[in-house]
Structure formats: C-alpha cells, structure tokens
Amino acid sequence: MSEPGRTLAMGEAERVAGHSVDAPFGRALVELGHARPDIVGLTADLGKYTDIHPFRDAFPERFFNVGMAEQNLVAVSAGLARAGKTPFCTTYGVFATRRAYDYIAIACAHSRVNVKIIAGLPGLTTGYGGTHQAIEDLALMRMVPGLVVIDPCDATDIMQATHAIAAYDGPVYMRLLRASVPVILDAAQYRFAIGEARRLRQGGDVALIGTGFMTGRALQAAEAVGRDGIAAAVLHVPTLKPFDADAVAELASQVRCVITVENHVVTGGLASLVAETLFERGMTRPLVRIGLPDRFIECGSVGFLQEKYGLTAERIEQAIRAACG
Amino acid sequence: MAVRNTPVDDAPIGFLRDKAKQLRRHMLAMASRLGQGYIGQGLGIADLLAALYFHELRYDPADPAWPERDRFLLSTGHYSLALWAALAEAGVLPIEELATYGADASRLDMSTLDTTPGVEVIGGSLGHGLGQGIGMALGLRLDGRPARVFVELSDGEMQEGATWEAAMAAPHFRLDRLVALIDCNGIQADGAIVLDLEPVAEKWRAFGWETAEIDGNRMDEIVNALHGARSANGRPKAIVLRTLPGKGVPTLERREKAHFVRVEADEWGALAAELEGDHV
Numbered sequence: 001m002s003e004p005g006r007t008l009a010m011g012e013a014e015r016v017a018g019h020s021v022d023a024p025f026g027r028a029l030v031e032l033g034h035a036r037p038d039i040v041g042l043t044a045d046l047g048k049y050t051d052i053h054p055f056r057d058a059f060p061e062r063f064f065n066v067g068m069a070e071q072n073l074v075a076v077s078a079g080l081a082r083a084g085k086t087p088f089c090t091t092y093g094v095f096a097t098r099r100a101y102d103y104i105a106i107a108c109a110h111s112r113v114n115v116k117i118i119a120g121l122p123g124l125t126t127g128y129g130g131t132h133q134a135i136e137d138l139a140l141m142r143m144v145p146g147l148v149v150i151d152p153c154d155a156t157d158i159m160q161a162t163h164a165i166a167a168y169d170g171p172v173y174m175r176l177l178r179a180s181v182p183v184i185l186d187a188a189q190y191r192f193a194i195g196e197a198r199r200l201r202q203g204g205d206v207a208l209i210g211t212g213f214m215t216g217r218a219l220q221a222a223e224a225v226g227r228d229g230i231a232a233a234v235l236h237v238p239t240l241k242p243f244d245a246d247a248v249a250e251l252a253s254q255v256r257c258v259i260t261v262e263n264h265v266v267t268g269g270l271a272s273l274v275a276e277t278l279f280e281r282g283m284t285r286p287l288v289r290i291g292l293p294d295r296f297i298e299c300g301s302v303g304f305l306q307e308k309y310g311l312t313a314e315r316i317e318q319a320i321r322a323a324c325g
Numbered sequence: 326m327a328v329r330n331t332p333v334d335d336a337p338i339g340f341l342r343d344k345a346k347q348l349r350r351h352m353l354a355m356a357s358r359l360g361q362g363y364i365g366q367g368l369g370i371a372d373l374l375a376a377l378y379f380h381e382l383r384y385d386p387a388d389p390a391w392p393e394r395d396r397f398l399l400s401t402g403h404y405s406l407a408l409w410a411a412l413a414e415a416g417v418l419p420i421e422e423l424a425t426y427g428a429d430a431s432r433l434d435m436s437t438l439d440t441t442p443g444v445e446v447i448g449g450s451l452g453h454g455l456g457q458g459i460g461m462a463l464g465l466r467l468d469g470r471p472a473r474v475f476v477e478l479s480d481g482e483m484q485e486g487a488t489w490e491a492a493m494a495a496p497h498f499r500l501d502r503l504v505a506l507i508d509c510n511g512i513q514a515d516g517a518i519v520l521d522l523e524p525v526a527e528k529w530r531a532f533g534w535e536t537a538e539i540d541g542n543r544m545d546e547i548v549n550a551l552h553g554a555r556s557a558n559g560r561p562k563a564i565v566l567r568t569l570p571g572k573g574v575p576t577l578e579r580r581e582k583a584h585f586v587r588v589e590a591d592e593w594g595a596l597a598a599e600l601e602g603d604h605v
C-alpha cells in the first residue's frame with residue numbers, strides 16, 4: 001500500500017511491470033483520499049468484490065455501504081455530489097447500468113453532478129452468466145448525454161484513470177478490472193487522459209483498435225503476426241465517450257483494414273463508434289468487429305467462455321491474417 | 326403422471342428431516358467436487374427445501390411444466406446448489422447430473438437459469454423473484470387454477486427497492502396463494518448484514534402480509550408455518566425463517582460469517598463425517 005500524502009500512482013505500475021497490481025483502483029483511491037478530503041466511497045454490498053476495500057479501511061468515516069440497493073447507491077452518491085463531495089460508488093456493471101440506469105441518467109448526468117460510477121465484472125470477466133456479465137453496459141452508458149465512459153486495459157490505466165476522473169468535474173462511468181490486475185502499459189511512457197486514444201504500436205498493414213483488456217490481447221496478436229512480417233498498429237481507446245474520432249480516422253487512413261476488439265457486444269460500443277467515424281468521414285475500409293455476439297452468454301469458467309466467444313489473442317491473430325491474406 | 330404431495334395435515338417430520346440431511350449430502354458432494362460454492366447458504370435452507378419438495382408443493386417430477394403445479398421461485402440464484410440438490414432428490418433432475426455442478430456446459434450452473442427443468446425464473450440478479458411471483462399468482466387466479474406460488478428471497482434482497490414495491494402490491498391484490506419465504510441467515514456479500522433490517526416480521530405485517538417468524542432449521546416449525554399459510558383469507562403469507570449458514574456441519578456453522586466460504590481440498594471428508602454425526 002502506498003504511503004499517505006502521495007498524490008499520484010505514476011511509477012508504481014512500472015516497478016511491477018510484467019507482473020500485476022492488487023486492487024489498483026483501491027490503491028489509487030486511497031492516495032486520492034489522503035490528498036482530497038472531498039473524496040468519499042460508496043458501495044452496494046460489494047465492498048469486498050469491487051476493490052474499494054482499501055479505501056473503506058483507510059477512511060471508514062468517509063465510506064458508506066448502503067446495502068444491496070443499487071438505485072439508492074447512485075441516488076445517495078448524487079446527493080453527496082450536490083453536497084460538495086466527490087463520490088466514487090462501486091457495484092457490478094450489470095446492476096449499475098440495468099437497475100440504476102434512470103438514476104445515472106437523471107440524478108447524475110442530466111444534473112451534471114460529480115459522481116464516479118465504478119463498475120465491476122465488465123463483459124466476460126465472470127462465469128456467472130447473463131445476470132452478472134455486463135456485455136452491453138458501454139452501449140447503454142454511451143447513450144447517456146454528458147456521461148464520460150471509460151474501459152481501462154490494465155492496472156496502469158486504472159490507476160491513472162482513477163486520478164484523471166477525480167480531477168474531472170462531472171459524471172463518469174468506468175469499468176473496473178479487479179483483484180490482481182496485470183500490468184501491460186509502461187507507466188513511465190503511458191499517459192491516460194480523458195477523451196484521448198493512444199497509439200501503442202505502429203504498423204502500416206492493419207489497424208487494431210481496442211478498448212478494455214482486449215487492447216492487451218491486440219498487442220499480443222500484433223506481436224505474433226509481426227514475426228511473419230505483417231505490420232499491425234494498435235490504438236488503445238480507453239475513453240468511449242468523449243470519443244477520439246480524430247485518432248481513429250488518422251490511423252485508419254494509414255492502413256488497408258481496421259479490426260476493432262472489445263470485451264462487449266459488437267453493437268453500440270467501440271465497433272459502432274469506429275464505424276460511425278469512418279462513415280462520417282467518407283472513409284471506406286474493411287471493418288472486422290471482434291467482440292461478443294448479440295445474445296446472453298452462459299455460465300462457465302472465464303477462460304472457457306473467453307475462448308468460446310473469441311476474446312483471445314489467437315482470434316485477433318486469425319482475423320489479421322484473414323484480412324491481410 | 327404422479328403428482329407429489331396432496332395437502333395433508335400431519336407431516337412426517339422424521340422423514341422430512343432425513344430428506345433434509347440427504348439434500349445436505351448432495352450439496353457437500355457438489356461443492357467438494359467444485360472446490361467451492363455457496364455451501365453455507367445451501368445448508369441453511371436445506372430444511373425448508375425438504376419441507377417444500379417432500380411435503381407442501383404439488384408438482385409432477387415427470388412433468389415440471391405441468392400447468393397446475395405449485396410454483397417455487399428461488400430468487401437467490403447463487404443458492405443454486407441447494408435447488409439442484411432438491412430437484413434431483415425429487416426426481417425432476419437425474420441424481421448423477423449433480424456431479425456436473427458448475428462445470429462448463431452443465432445445466433446445473435453456479436447461478437440458476439430457467440432453461441434447467443424445475444427452475445421457474447432466472448435468479449441471481451437479486452430482487453427479481455417476488456414481483457414475478459405476484460404476476461404468476463395473478464395469472465393463475467385469472468385462469469381459475471388453485472396452484473400456489475412460493476417465493477424464496479434473502480435478507481439481503483430486502484435492501485432492494487423492488488422487494489418493497491412487490492411487498493406493497495401483493496396485499497393490494499389479495500393474493501392469498503402467494504407465500505414469501507424469507508431466508509434470514511444474517512449474512513450478505515460484505516459479511517454480516519450491513520444495513521439493519523429489523524424488525525423484519527413487523528415490516529411485513531405492516532405491509533399487510535400474514536406473517537410468521539420461525540427457526541428455519543426446525544422441521545416442525547417449518548411445517549407448521551407452511552400449514553398456517555394455506556388459509557384462503559385474502560392475505561398473502563410471509564414466513565420469516567431464521568437460518569444458520571452451514572447448518573448441520575458444525576465446522577461450517579462456526580466459520581466466520583462469510584458469504585463465500587473457502588474450504589481446503591482435504592477438509593471435505595471431515596465435513597461430510599460431521600454431517601453424518603450430527604442430528605439436525
């Protein structure tokens with residue numbers, strides 16, 4: 001755990017590069033908590049499971065567990081924001097978006113209050129089936145006017161994004177990777193900024209545009225095909241809204257084919273944003289959308305499900321070879 | 326077709342206790358094969374499920390979709406292993422299939438889906454059971470069917486707003502064939518109940534439910550309460566069951582009040598032995 005008073009987690013991830021960080025969101029929030037007394041934490045009976053427990057332990061007087069009541073979680077958070085606090089509230093993405101949608105839309109976004117909604121178990125990161133897998137949350141949240149929507153790819157991204165959204169005054173929905181989270185990005189070089197995509201790898205043959213943990217798999221696939229002389233660029237888009245359309249268009253103009261990769265249904269999320277961008281700018285490029293199909297996913301082990309539904313580096317590699325073949 | 330459990334007034338308590346123990350055996354076996362599971366919760370409601378499936382519920386194991394059946398809705402999808410044990414012991418599912426609990430591509434998932442025979446609604450997104458139970462009870466009444474609807478819900482689910490929306494609606498519609506079975510086991514995901522819910526029974530009474538509060542691990546009390554809930558008096562029935570997570574396996578009963586119990590691979594044998602030595 002980081003010492004009190006430190007304001008930024010920069011460098012922390014770097015020290016453990018190639019490894020993983022435990023509860024990166026919770027660590028970053030504790031750092032923020034020391035620096036900013038306005039930051040408060042809330043959960044709906046998922047403190048243990050959404051990495052906010054370090055904050056709960058460090059600042060018990062600034063932590064509120066409202067019980068399993070997601071609508072109230074968001075409503076109470078909105079009230080705290082109106083009282084001048086900066087609430088970070090956690091639950092699973094399915095319950096935030098499906099059950100508390102109205103509260104996110106009206107009490108948070110319409111009112112433009114400063115609530116940060118942190119959403120666990122994005123996409124296929126749980127084996128508990130359709131009730132727990134937030135496969136369409138990005139699409140839902142993207143439709144809410146004025147909401148910032150973030151899908152970080154690793155521990156570095158999460159820690160930097162936590163600081164960035166705390167510094168931003170307005171409502172945010174951020175997906176959470178929890179517990180032991182791998183480090184993929186080099187914290188010495190990477191900088192998260194709301195609304196900005198980052199080119200992680202150059203290449204002139206095909207563009208891989210990724211969000212969430214799928215960006216890491218895109219990097220692996222790009223490396224694999226690189227050994228056979230295929231140059232795949234990787235653009236990481238952690239912020240779905242506001243969307244960095246310029247970065248997408250610029251990259252697309254440099255390649256023959258675009259492949260989007262996301263831990264989400266291929267409708268309404270990253271793939272749709274990229275398609276809208278290309279079409280709006282009059283760019284025609286073959287577009288391959290890797291992500292989840294339009295159906296509820298069954299229960300099963302996470303590895304089994306990710307394999308079955310193609311959220312793997314191998315699946316991306318196949319798509320690259322097919323596109324460039 | 327062979328319908329189980331035509332309503333009788335004297336319940337074979339010893340037989341039902343044996344059935345509850347048999348359900349607990351199945352649950353321990355399932356959890357040990359998987360190495361994990363919501364075993365505390367399952368052991369806690371074993372007595373209730375035994376009383377329902379072997380005494381109170383009218384259903385046809387060979388035809389789980391029989392239109393006249395009483396409905397049992399397990400709102401807490403994460404208690405699935407308890408339901409799988411009951412459905413298998415009742416003959417709705419093959420006993421051998423219990424060995425697939427939680428395996429990839431199994432029908433007996435860690436959370437309940439309505440594609441598995443005997444499952445009335447998808448559980449697991451908590452707070453969904455009671456409202457759907459009201460809809461079923463209204464529909465059955467419209468069709469003139471005498472079937473009853475039993476909805477299990479947990480203490481944690483009483484923190485969801487939808488539970489109280491349903492609690493307010495059922496007395497309004499005078500659904501006296503609806504029975505809410507509220508499993509108060511004192512725990513939820515973050516440990517011991519995080520928001521004070523007491524006095525639980527008074528809340529349900531205040532909402533207009535005929536309410537009984539019992540030791541949910543005592544078969545005689547369960548059966549009495551279920552019998553009491555049969556009256557056609559225009560009021561929905563609530564039974565508040567105080568249950569002990571891990572009931573029947575002393576080591577699990579004593580374990581720190583945890584929502585998700587971890588058990589080491591070499592511990593299961595001893596737990597099974599404890600169950601056999603115990604007289605619930």
Ligand SMILES: Cc1ncc(C[n+]2csc(CCOP(=O)(O)OP(=O)(O)O)c2C)c(N)n1
Binds near residue numbers: 099403480482513514
């Ligand atoms: C709507 C909803 N919110 C949150 C969860 C996550 N969750 C799963 S079990 C659980 C605890 C609910 O309380 P209870 O059923 O009383 O817990 P138990 O007795 O099983 O410990 C929570 C919060 C969920 N499944 N559904």
